Amino acid sequence: MKANWKIGGIVSVLIAGAANAQQLVCTASDVPCFERELRNACLVVGSTVDSCLEWLRVLEQSPLSKQPNVRISAAETNLVLNELTDGRGSKTQYLDRAEEILDELIIVDPTNIKALFAVAGMRETKEERVGLLRRVVAVDPTFVLGLRALAAEVSSGGAKADLQESAEILEQAYIASPSRPGRWQLAADAIMQYENAQSAIDAHRLTARASADYGLDTLLAVVSKPETVGPAKVDAALEELCSDTGLVIFGASHCLDNIQRVVDVASAHENTSVGSTYAQSATMAMRKAAVSHRLSSVDPEWRARFEQTIDGFLKSPMASAGMFVAYADVTSDHEKRLRAMETAADRFPSNGDIVARLGLAYLDEGRKDDGVRALGRAKELLPAAQHVMIDQALKQASMR
Helix, strand or coil, rough: CCCCCHHEEEEEEECCCCCCCCCCCCCCCCCHHHHHHHHHHHHCCCCCCCHHHHHHHHHHHHCCCCHHHHHHHHHHHHHHHHHHHHCCCCCCHHHHHHHHHHHHHHHHCCHHHHHHHHHHHHHCCHHHHHHHHHHHHHHHCCCHHHHHHHHHHHHHCCCCCHHHHHHHHHHHHHHCCCCCCCHHHHHHHHHHHHCCCHHHHHHHHHHHHHHHHHHHHHHHHHHHHHHHCCHHHHHHHHHHHHHHHHHHHHCCHHHHHHHHHEEEEEHCCCCCCHHHHHHHHHHHHHHHHHHCCCCCCCCCHHHHHHHHHHHHHHHCCCCHHHHHHHHHCCCCCCCHHHHHHHHHHHHCCCCCHHHHHHHHHHCCCCCCCHHHHHHHHHHHHHHHHHHHHHHHHHHHHCCC
């Protein structure tokens, strides 16, 4: 079975983004031009198999057809055509031709990262894929997508030693991404993979490093003095502490402790707009954190505490529509969830999102007629762009 990162990953690496090409307008070294023309001919709305074939013809008949970047673009185009012609008899010819071009490029230049990465995804066995990906990252140890792919392949067997190596590769990707988007997710993935490998020392070491790199002390300083720094900064800090990556990198205790700190400030200003803002921040942080499995190791009763806290906000002047939604998401009790949405719909009858959620809750509980009525009312309240999800739910309900 071929690697599941293959076509999408290959094309995303080989293509980085407007009339269909009729002649080669790119110079041999202008990689962005090749990327743009391929997108225009094969991938944008309005492009067709014929326009993609025309682009391939232009590449193959150009005087520059033997240049590496032109060859890479030809391989990319064949891979795209392989997908566009799914189910047709000609499909395999495009895949075979792409592989042939890429193999030729590697023979000419064994360090061609694009070709090596693409061919790795086309190989049938794990051993071949791993071998080619090792060559990729040997050429460029900072190629994050290659490191990610290698980590996934290495760990696929699940052996402890393989999980350990996979974690080390992910850590290498994190180190290679000092300012790139996704850096913190790489750190979190590496930490979790060390945990999977039962390497607590390495997980703790990387947690400490990533926390320092991220600026944990700065976040904690903000939340420690909420009334001094103001609601906006507190909200941003809580969001980071309680995000999926934050819970892994910083640990759940920082999230839970600082939610409570903000709850205390909100309660002390219950009858003010500032109190409402802090209550909203704490509630959204609870909602965000509730999806993680990491809270129970710190506080086995966290869910009951969250429910009680949000319920207290809902009974105060600080109540908002978002708090009802958060309560419904946090509680694991179906009856409580439904009651919360019914109360929210009564208090905010013109809020289409609330009414739609109530309709979905009714359908989940088997109350088809109530669900259909609520979803119909939500369609009257919401713009047409938001009707797709409702229409899908109504269609499914009609089939029950």
